[in-house]
Amino acid sequence: MSEVFQIKQSKTILWIILPLLLLVLFLTNISLGSVNIPLNDIIDILIGKTVEKDAWANIILQFRLPKAMTAILVGAGLSVSGLLMQTLFRNPLAGPFVLGITSGASLGVALLVLATASFGGILTFIGTSGNWLMVLAASFGAGLVLMLVLVAATRVKNSMTLLIIGLMFGSATGAIVSILQFFSSKEQIQSYLIWTFGSVGGLTWREINIFLPIILLGLVAAFLLKKPLNALLLGEEYAKSMGVKIKSVRFMVIVVTSILAGTITAFCGPIAFIGITVPHLCRMIFNTSNHKTLIIASVLMGSIIMLFCDIIAQLPGSQFVLPINAVTSLLGAPIVVWIILRKKNITT
Amino acid sequence: MYKKYIWLIILVLFGCKNNKKVAPTILEDSLNSPYKIAYAKGFTVEHFKGYKLVTIPQAWQGSKEKFTYALVKKGAKIPVLGDAVQIIRIPIKSIVCTSTSHLPLLEYLGELDKLVGFPHTKYISSPAVSTRLAKGKIKELGTESGLNIEMLMALSPEVVMDFGYGNEYDKYKSIQKVGIPVIMNADYMEETPLGRAEWIKFAGLFFGKEKEADSIFNMIKNKYNSLKKIAANSDTKPTVYSGTMYGDVWYMPGGKNSGAIFVNDAGGEYLWKEDSVTGSLQLGFESVYDHARQADFWIGMGSFNSLEEIENTDERYTSFDAFKNENVYNYNAVMGKNGGNAFLELGYLRPDYVLADMIKILHPALLPAHKLYFYKKLN
Numbered sequence: 001m002s003e004v005f006q007i008k009q010s011k012t013i014l015w016i017i018l019p020l021l022l023l024v025l026f027l028t029n030i031s032l033g034s035v036n037i038p039l040n041d042i043i044d045i046l047i048g049k050t051v052e053k054d055a056w057a058n059i060i061l062q063f064r065l066p067k068a069m070t071a072i073l074v075g076a077g078l079s080v081s082g083l084l085m086q087t088l089f090r091n092p093l094a095g096p097f098v099l100g101i102t103s104g105a106s107l108g109v110a111l112l113v114l115a116t117a118s119f120g121g122i123l124t125f126i127g128t129s130g131n132w133l134m135v136l137a138a139s140f141g142a143g144l145v146l147m148l149v150l151v152a153a154t155r156v157k158n159s160m161t162l163l164i165i166g167l168m169f170g171s172a173t174g175a176i177v178s179i180l181q182f183f184s185s186k187e188q189i190q191s192y193l194i195w196t197f198g199s200v201g202g203l204t205w206r207e208i209n210i211f212l213p214i215i216l217l218g219l220v221a222a223f224l225l226k227k228p229l230n231a232l233l234l235g236e237e238y239a240k241s242m243g244v245k246i247k248s249v250r251f252m253v254i255v256v257t258s259i260l261a262g263t264i265t266a267f268c269g270p271i272a273f274i275g276i277t278v279p280h281l282c283r284m285i286f287n288t289s290n291h292k293t294l295i296i297a298s299v300l301m302g303s304i305i306m307l308f309c310d311i312i313a314q315l316p317g318s319q320f321v322l323p324i325n326a327v328t329s330l331l332g333a334p335i336v337v338w339i340i341l342r343k344k345n346i347t348t
Numbered sequence: 349m350y351k352k353y354i355w356l357i358i359l360v361l362f363g364c365k366n367n368k369k370v371a372p373t374i375l376e377d378s379l380n381s382p383y384k385i386a387y388a389k390g391f392t393v394e395h396f397k398g399y400k401l402v403t404i405p406q407a408w409q410g411s412k413e414k415f416t417y418a419l420v421k422k423g424a425k426i427p428v429l430g431d432a433v434q435i436i437r438i439p440i441k442s443i444v445c446t447s448t449s450h451l452p453l454l455e456y457l458g459e460l461d462k463l464v465g466f467p468h469t470k471y472i473s474s475p476a477v478s479t480r481l482a483k484g485k486i487k488e489l490g491t492e493s494g495l496n497i498e499m500l501m502a503l504s505p506e507v508v509m510d511f512g513y514g515n516e517y518d519k520y521k522s523i524q525k526v527g528i529p530v531i532m533n534a535d536y537m538e539e540t541p542l543g544r545a546e547w548i549k550f551a552g553l554f555f556g557k558e559k560e561a562d563s564i565f566n567m568i569k570n571k572y573n574s575l576k577k578i579a580a581n582s583d584t585k586p587t588v589y590s591g592t593m594y595g596d597v598w599y600m601p602g603g604k605n606s607g608a609i610f611v612n613d614a615g616g617e618y619l620w621k622e623d624s625v626t627g628s629l630q631l632g633f634e635s636v637y638d639h640a641r642q643a644d645f646w647i648g649m650g651s652f653n654s655l656e657e658i659e660n661t662d663e664r665y666t667s668f669d670a671f672k673n674e675n676v677y678n679y680n681a682v683m684g685k686n687g688g689n690a691f692l693e694l695g696y697l698r699p700d701y702v703l704a705d706m707i708k709i710l711h712p713a714l715l716p717a718h719k720l721y722f723y724k725k726l727n
Contacts (some may be wrong), residue, residue: 034635055641059634062664185468194595201596201633204663268594279363313596314632321632 011286018300022072025307029071030064032316065202066208068307070200070267073215073218075274075306077264079298080222081257082275083282087229087291088253089163096261096275099254099294100145100169105265106196108141109134114184116179125243134195135207135211135266142262145169145253153250159236162250198269200310212268219299225252226291233289257323271325273332274309278302280339361374379446379585383558387569388546390534393553399427403555407532408514415532434529439556442505446519448693450534451477452508453551456564456697462555465489465503467496473684473693495519501526507554508615539626541606541699542569548697571700572613575707575715579615582711588616589640589670591628592649593662598636599628610699614706615714620641633664644668645679645709647723655726674727675708681724691722 031042037059041051045060081096085228089098096102115231152165181189203211228249231239236246282297283289309331313322367440383393383686393402404415418429422437429435444465451474454460457591460476465487472478480486487503490496500508500523510532512518520530531554538544588611591600601607602625603618611618619640623629640646646668652658655676658665665671682690695702705723708715 034632035638055638058641058667061636063634063637191594194597197595199595202593202662206663255639319629319631319635321630324596 014285018297018304022304022307023302025311026068026072029307029311031058031066031310032320033064033314034317034321036317037057044274053203056284057291060203064114066203066205067201067310069208070211071306071310072204072270072303073211074200074264074271075232075278075302075304076219076299077148077215077260077302078306079278079302080219080284080295081260082277083279083291083294084225084257085224085231085275088250089159090235091160091163092280093276094163095256095273097170097265097270098163099149099166099257100141100173101258101261102265102270103170103173103177104143104145105138105262106177106270107129108137108139108144109195110177110180110192111141112137113195114188117167126298139262139267141173142258142265146174146262149250150254153249155253156254156304157174159250164190177321195269196325198325200231200324201321203267207267211263214259214263216261218256219295221252222260223292223295224258225249226295229253229291230289246331269325272329273304274302274328275334277332277335278305280336281305284339284342288339354459356468367441383553383562385546385549387540387543388535388538388550389543389570390547390622393549396427398424400553402434402550402569404532404534405701406537407514408537411512411514417529417531427553436507436554438554440506440554442507443554444489444495444500444503444505444508446508446510447536448472448474448688449534449696450551452694452697453548456548457552457555457557457560458553458556459551461485464505465500467602469716470686471684471688472686473682473688473690476682497522497526502527504528507531509551526538535696537718539604539606541609541702542572544606544696545569545572545699568698568700572703575700576613579613579703579707579711580713582615582714584711585615585617586642586644586710587619587642588645588710589636589643589649590617590646590648591636592652595634596632598631598633600631600636601648602629606699610702610706611710613703614710616645616706616710637664637667640670642669643673644670644673645677647706647709648679649676650678651680651725652678653680658726674725677723677727678726679720679722681720693721702712 027042031037031039035056037056041053041056042060044051045057051057078096084092085096086092086093088094092191097346148169149166153162154167156162181192183191228239228244231242231244232249239249241245261275268345278301279294279299282294282301286293288294306328309324309327312331313324313327315322366715368541368548383395385393387390390404390406392403392405394403396705398420400419402417402419405414407413414432416426416433417436418433419438420426421438422439441462441466443454443462445454446464446467448471451463451466451472454463454478455474459697460480463477463480464484466472466477466481467489469481469486469488472481477486481488489499489503505527505528505722508520508523510520510523511533512520532549533550535544535547535550538547546565547556548565549561552558558650589600590607591598593599600620603621603623604626605628608618608621611719612621620629624663649658652661655674657672658671658676670676679691679695680689684690704718705720708718709723
């Protein structure tokens with residue numbers, strides 16, 4: 001009896017600690033950067049007071065705030081889509097990108113950057129239409145692969161088969177990207193590579209105005225799927241017997257994941273490991289597989305970890321910055337290994 | 349220095365075997381063409397009996413390989429110098445170049461007719477080269493992934509002028525394997541604009557046109573130095589920043605980059621001049637914004653053609669004073685029809701043009717008659 005009570009109590013504490021941690025990291029994130037701005041000035045800027053250096057207000061409001069918000073949306077979106085994929089495929093190593101969404105987005109960007117060689121300087125090409133062309137290309141590529149996966153989903157019964165099909169789509173698109181790279185100039189390969197580094201600082205308010213509603217929509221949709229997701233954990237047959245329409249749930253889960261992961265990849269490039277790592281962390285610290293808890297926890301945890309990774313990427317105090325994708329991988333991979341070693345096994 | 353002595357010993361060892369009557373010709377040769385390299389640090393020339401020795405000690409950053417060429421006149425006896433020295437028979441009659449920066453060298457030396465092939469020709473901006481290309485006098489040797497070796501073999505030029513970064517993209521090894529001598533051109537490693545322009549003397553050696561190369565370089569050098577003197581008279585020092593964002597990173601030319609040298613020589617103040625990097629600094633947006641938001645000029649930002657384009661890419665660029673005051677200049681005024689940029693081709697040989705442009709931008713009153721050549725003001 002007391003054990004159950006202890007678990008409940010520790011969970012309540014977690015629900016206080018995590019949002020607090022998120023707030024602290026959010027403030028830390030926007031107060032650290034290449035330029036030193038005192039904390040009280042930052043608070044003044046955030047509550048709308050004027051500070052003596054208007055450059056500081058610009059740095060906070062036009063640069064660090066959108067960056068921190070992007071980090072939160074990316075962390076939350078990727079973690080939740082990772083959770084959905086792990087449940088759908090009942091595979092602990094599934095992430096938001098197993099369906100080939102990243103590969104599809106990469107293909108779109110690669111086609112744009114690498115195959116437009118005949119138009120002359122690609123940077124001119126991208127320059128004329130802003131970052132939107134890149135976003136469109138990535139969304140188009142992700143959407144194309146998603147459509148193929150959806151067609152496959154209506155034809156195969158087994159989620160495992162679907163997983164393999166997704167991986168194959170990924171390999172095939174990866175191969176096309178390689179061929180494109182082979183025929184591209186160093187400059188083009190470089191601008192493609194820069195996209196693969198990932199970026200959370202590239203979004204301005206104009207882009208966040210689109211990014212934010214899409215991610216919120218995806219997160220709400222995921223939350224609404226919590227009950228059928230719980231049923232899926234017990235096996236597709238069992239879920240069926242409980243009256244869950246497997247096919248339509250599978251369809252919905254794939255759509256939500258694609259919207260989340262596809263949009264994030266389109267705006268920020270591929271960002272590794274967050275989607276795989278965070279759901280495991282949440283399962284471990286909350287010791288549950290209930291999706292009601294896990295989805296909210298993934299949103300909080302994902303945001304926290306992304307903010308933290310971004311702080312590291314900014315190398316506070318130095319003028320230099322690291323690619324965000326490298327930081328998430330460096331941090332994510334050891335966490336997965338640690339979880340496996342700690343639990344001796346890994347489950348969904 | 350000791351390298352010179354080594355060659356002296358080799359000269360003594362091998363030279364003594366030959367008859368000594370030839371000895372005066374060395375003296376005569378080195379007196380008549382004292383090929384002094386004043387600015388370029390990337391190659392050395394030594395004169396020996398019957399041949400010249402050209403050495404590129406570092407063809408790329410951190411290169412451990414030294415490239416040494418013995419330039420022997422066609423028909424003359426080939427000296428015995430060992431495997432490390434490549435023999436090039438001069439003057440060369442056919443050449444394949446691999447970088448657009450090699451092309452103005454041939455053009456200025458009047459040797460463009462020797463150019464028989466070039467890879468990825470769409471990057472060429474020179475009208476003279478484009479005309480020859482259209483007439484089929486220059487063969488396209490493969491596109492992006494580099495030189496097509498089979499096509500090169502079929503063309504069999506006497507030499508290939510190549511460059512290397514010391515990575516997997518380098519082609520010179522596979523070209524050498526098929527028996528075509530490769531001249532490594534390390535002009536991009538030069539740290540000063542005049543040093544880079546002086547590579548015309550390097551090219552001149554292979555065509556037997558040292559004197560011509562010398563006078564071309566002297567003309568460029570004199571123009572550059574007199575422009576520099578004019579700029580030194582300016583009373584103000586406008587501040588300048590450069591570069592643009594790729595992903596989250598602002599690539600800012602370092603303080604020892606040629607871009608920084610041009611700004612300084614044109615009487616401006618480059619905001620990252622204290623820095624000791626010759627390549628590019630990778631900075632976060634906010635550190636650039638903090639340091640450069642009140643700067644007078646933003647000069648050189650990739651391929652942007654208009655202020656609108658810049659704003660569409662990232663509206664945060666517009667919070668810089670230079671942008672608000674429309675003091676934004678880019679180096680893409682002269683473009684080939686397929687997108688080749690003359691600044692990245694002829695610009696390396698004509699630092700005097702670049703400097704004149706820079707002075708015109710920063711201190712228009714000092715050069716009232718000059719019209720911008722490589723640079724244009726973005727609107």
